[in-house]
Amino acid sequence: MGTVVIKFGGSSLSTTDKIKNAARRIIAEKQSGKNVVVVVSAMGKTTDQLLTLAGEITDHPAKREMDMLLATGEQVSIALLTMALTEMGEQAVSLTGWQAGIITEKVHSNARIVDVKTDHLEEILNDGKIIVAAGFQGVTEDGEITTLGRGGSDTTAVALAAALKAERCSICTDVTGVFTSDPRYVPKARKLSAISYDEMLELANLGAGVLHPRAVEFAKNHSVPLEVRSSTVNEEGTVIEEEATMEKNLIVRGVAFEDDITRMTIFGLKSEITGLPSVFSTLAENQIDVDIIIQSQTDSQTNLSFSIKDKDRQEAIDVLERKKDAIGFDHIECETGLSKVSIVGSGMVSNPGVAAKMFEVLAENGIQSKMVSTSEIKVSVLVDSKQMKPAAQYLHDAFELGALEDTAAK
Amino acid sequence: MGTVVIKFGGSSLSTTDKIKNAARRIIAEKQSGKNVVVVVSAMGKTTDQLLTLAGEITDHPAKREMDMLLATGEQVSIALLTMALTEMGEQAVSLTGWQAGIITEKVHSNARIVDVKTDHLEEILNDGKIIVAAGFQGVTEDGEITTLGRGGSDTTAVALAAALKAERCSICTDVTGVFTSDPRYVPKARKLSAISYDEMLELANLGAGVLHPRAVEFAKNHSVPLEVRSSTVNEEGTVIEEEATMEKNLIVRGVAFEDDITRMTIFGLKSEITGLPSVFSTLAENQIDVDIIIQSQTDSQTNLSFSIKDKDRQEAIDVLERKKDAIGFDHIECETGLSKVSIVGSGMVSNPGVAAKMFEVLAENGIQSKMVSTSEIKVSVLVDSKQMKPAAQYLHDAFELGALEDTAAK
Numbered sequence: 001m002g003t004v005v006i007k008f009g010g011s012s013l014s015t016t017d018k019i020k021n022a023a024r025r026i027i028a029e030k031q032s033g034k035n036v037v038v039v040v041s042a043m044g045k046t047t048d049q050l051l052t053l054a055g056e057i058t059d060h061p062a063k064r065e066m067d068m069l070l071a072t073g074e075q076v077s078i079a080l081l082t083m084a085l086t087e088m089g090e091q092a093v094s095l096t097g098w099q100a101g102i103i104t105e106k107v108h109s110n111a112r113i114v115d116v117k118t119d120h121l122e123e124i125l126n127d128g129k130i131i132v133a134a135g136f137q138g139v140t141e142d143g144e145i146t147t148l149g150r151g152g153s154d155t156t157a158v159a160l161a162a163a164l165k166a167e168r169c170s171i172c173t174d175v176t177g178v179f180t181s182d183p184r185y186v187p188k189a190r191k192l193s194a195i196s197y198d199e200m201l202e203l204a205n206l207g208a209g210v211l212h213p214r215a216v217e218f219a220k221n222h223s224v225p226l227e228v229r230s231s232t233v234n235e236e237g238t239v240i241e242e243e244a245t246m247e248k249n250l251i252v253r254g255v256a257f258e259d260d261i262t263r264m265t266i267f268g269l270k271s272e273i274t275g276l277p278s279v280f281s282t283l284a285e286n287q288i289d290v291d292i293i294i295q296s297q298t299d300s301q302t303n304l305s306f307s308i309k310d311k312d313r314q315e316a317i318d319v320l321e322r323k324k325d326a327i328g329f330d331h332i333e334c335e336t337g338l339s340k341v342s343i344v345g346s347g348m349v350s351n352p353g354v355a356a357k358m359f360e361v362l363a364e365n366g367i368q369s370k371m372v373s374t375s376e377i378k379v380s381v382l383v384d385s386k387q388m389k390p391a392a393q394y395l396h397d398a399f400e401l402g403a404l405e406d407t408a409a410k
Numbered sequence: 411m412g413t414v415v416i417k418f419g420g421s422s423l424s425t426t427d428k429i430k431n432a433a434r435r436i437i438a439e440k441q442s443g444k445n446v447v448v449v450v451s452a453m454g455k456t457t458d459q460l461l462t463l464a465g466e467i468t469d470h471p472a473k474r475e476m477d478m479l480l481a482t483g484e485q486v487s488i489a490l491l492t493m494a495l496t497e498m499g500e501q502a503v504s505l506t507g508w509q510a511g512i513i514t515e516k517v518h519s520n521a522r523i524v525d526v527k528t529d530h531l532e533e534i535l536n537d538g539k540i541i542v543a544a545g546f547q548g549v550t551e552d553g554e555i556t557t558l559g560r561g562g563s564d565t566t567a568v569a570l571a572a573a574l575k576a577e578r579c580s581i582c583t584d585v586t587g588v589f590t591s592d593p594r595y596v597p598k599a600r601k602l603s604a605i606s607y608d609e610m611l612e613l614a615n616l617g618a619g620v621l622h623p624r625a626v627e628f629a630k631n632h633s634v635p636l637e638v639r640s641s642t643v644n645e646e647g648t649v650i651e652e653e654a655t656m657e658k659n660l661i662v663r664g665v666a667f668e669d670d671i672t673r674m675t676i677f678g679l680k681s682e683i684t685g686l687p688s689v690f691s692t693l694a695e696n697q698i699d700v701d702i703i704i705q706s707q708t709d710s711q712t713n714l715s716f717s718i719k720d721k722d723r724q725e726a727i728d729v730l731e732r733k734k735d736a737i738g739f740d741h742i743e744c745e746t747g748l749s750k751v752s753i754v755g756s757g758m759v760s761n762p763g764v765a766a767k768m769f770e771v772l773a774e775n776g777i778q779s780k781m782v783s784t785s786e787i788k789v790s791v792l793v794d795s796k797q798m799k800p801a802a803q804y805l806h807d808a809f810e811l812g813a814l815e816d817t818a819a820k
């Protein structure tokens with residue numbers, strides 16, 4: 001009997017009515033003749049409530065205790081969802097992270113899964129019961145409770161699917177699948193029936209927000225077929241799988257965008273050799289993510305530009321200014337209110353004209369690109385935030401993403 | 411270095427401010443040079459909130475899932491209290507029931523502790539750290555999460571104290587100790603400095619409500635010195651220990667009472683031999699606790715009276731009527747609105763006049779006793795609820811509980 005893993009996020013479980021809906025969806029899957037493993041996040045606002053309590057006690061909670069606290073969120077969800085399944089006549093068993101054999105490294109708040117012990121899971125599935133496992137959490141070999149950090153529940157689902165050799169891992173969420181762009185901004189955006197891991201990785205990293213890149217990467221490495229689908233609407237979602245299974249590729253598969261970006265420029269860097277590493281290690285030590293980086297040389301000096309999130313701007317300035325002498329630079333300037341617009345598609349790699357066409361489209365429409373970054377399957381540009389939405393629409397039109405039938409994965 | 415176990419109940423942890431207060435109390439104990447193990451219940455109303463969620467999903471939750479759900483309550487408490495201790499500069503480690511090595515039998519919702527594995531606990535204490543353990547919960551040898559039922563956190567505290575050979579187990583609660591009677595009803599009630607396990611057992615069973623009888627019994631069996639004290643007021647509590655350590659006993663140590671009691675009488679029981687066991691097994695199967703039992707014989711028939719809680723009355727009638735033919739009886743009558751008033755004291759066993767004096771005092775004051783029950787160290791009577799408070803006061807005065815200095819345990 002084939003096994004499927006189904007993951008429900010917190011917003012799909014925010015009320016007991018939604019939990020009952022999830023239970024119905026799960027039972028339909030079970031009745032189609034599958035072994036079913038469900039992975040859940042904490043209910044709706046639970047995590048926020050727990051964080052508020054911790055915040056009333058300390059500004060610097062020990063990470064171990066934070067994990068202990070937050071792990072209760074999914075434990076509530078698994079118990080309630082299992083009660084709902086039982087109430088509807090199905091046999092189901094809830095399992096915490098440690099009971100589900102999710103072994104992680106000895107790191108709190110952001111642990112990676114190192115092993116999944118499947119004996120107990122297989123026993124329960126062989127008894128014909130549904131497993132409801134807590135996402136986001138695991139246990140070290142020493143018996144310490146850990147959490148997996150951002151995207152943790154998606155990662156748990158993929159890890160269980162890989163360990164149990166599941167035929168599919170379905171991520172049930174607020175949207176019905178992966179779209180060519182965000183339909184709230186680009187009305188012609190269309191749901192894709194299939195997309196490759198790499199394309200999804202770029203889209204996930206670029207703020208599409210449907211699926212955490214970490215989970216996509218895990219799925220790619222273990223060849224777990226992923227599906228993104230709605231937790232409420234019963235329609236086909238988007239399948240994420242190896243390139244090879246798709247007969248034909250669109251050159252550009254989607255347009256992603258992300259708001260609230262700052263471009264920071266450090267002028268007059270004294271030494272390229274020591275200056276660059278010390279800038280980025282300083283930022284990394286302070287958990288400030290840097291995205292696009294550009295280094296430019298004028299006659300007399302080296303300037304360094306990079307993009308960060310608006311929310312990190314002040315801290316970035318503070319930590320760099322504190323190390324000004326050690327790093328060795330003249331001054332810092334910032335431009336805020338920027339957005340990143342990206343085109344993604346694995347067909348790009350063999351089409352060198354794609355980036356050129358992108359710049360052309362933007363230029364024709366009077367949109368200035370402030371920074372550019374490329375990978376084999378995406379091109380990103382920073383633009384003024386006011387131009388984010390029109391830029392996305394022009395690009396969506398120019399690459400004919402809305403017009404085409406989605407035949408790529410047929 | 412001596413070890414002490416300190417238990418805080420849910421009402422002592424209902425807000426983050428109260429959690430900080432508990433932390434201060436714990437640190438004072440630690441700084442007096444002790445190894446400290448703290449046992450906590452779920453915060454204030456947490457359990458009720460969880461029960462409400464479960465109730466929205468099903469009227470008959472699986473006990474296993476209920477344990478899974480409720481066990482999150484203490485896990486939140488241990489994390490927050492440990493954060494508070496760390497914030498105040500102490501090294502502390504939170505442990506769930508399974509992490510604390512609390513092994514129970516394979517029963518959900520009402521499991522008994524069968525073992526405490528102390529290796530990990532001793533390691534942490536030897537490192538000079540405070541342990542904050544979740545009360546009320548344990549784990550089976552198979553790794554199933556269980557809860558201990560009523561009085562569970564008190565029992566966890568005593569079990570840890572016994573396993574770690576602690577010099578004391580302090581139960582921190584809403585009151586400052588064990589009183590000769592409930593001060594809300596008997597203004598002259600006085601705090602006892604010491605009381606024996608057996609006396610405390612009778613008082614606990616009789617509704618004094620300070621300490622669960624199960625925990626007292628566990629403490630008695632393992633000779634764990636117990637102390638009941640306030641979680642907020644810093645004053646000596648009441649020590650509960652073996653008789654032998656007390657030089658002198660009051661004949662009567664306290665007056666306890668309990669409201670909302672029904673006397674149920676089954677008339678015309680056909681057969682004493684089969685009727686009695688089937689009545690009480692029927693009630694037991696339906697989790698209806700019976701307290702005082704009186705069997706009376708008239709010329710022609712056997713009648714059976716017993717006391718139960720008012721809340722169980724209708725169910726008791728229903729289940730007995732359903733089995734009327736099997737049990738064999740004529741009809742049932744009930745008298746509701748009764749209360750139980752009891753005098754407790756280990757000196758009683760060698761003073762046969764105590765019961766007589768009790769009846770005398772009640773009679774003199776026009777209080778009719780409707781049922782009587784005695785043990786070696788207590789006498790209980792059922793009276794009309796309106797007379798509960800005066801009865802308690804008359805008895806408290808008659809046995810001079812308020813007048814005497816409490817020299818019993820000096």
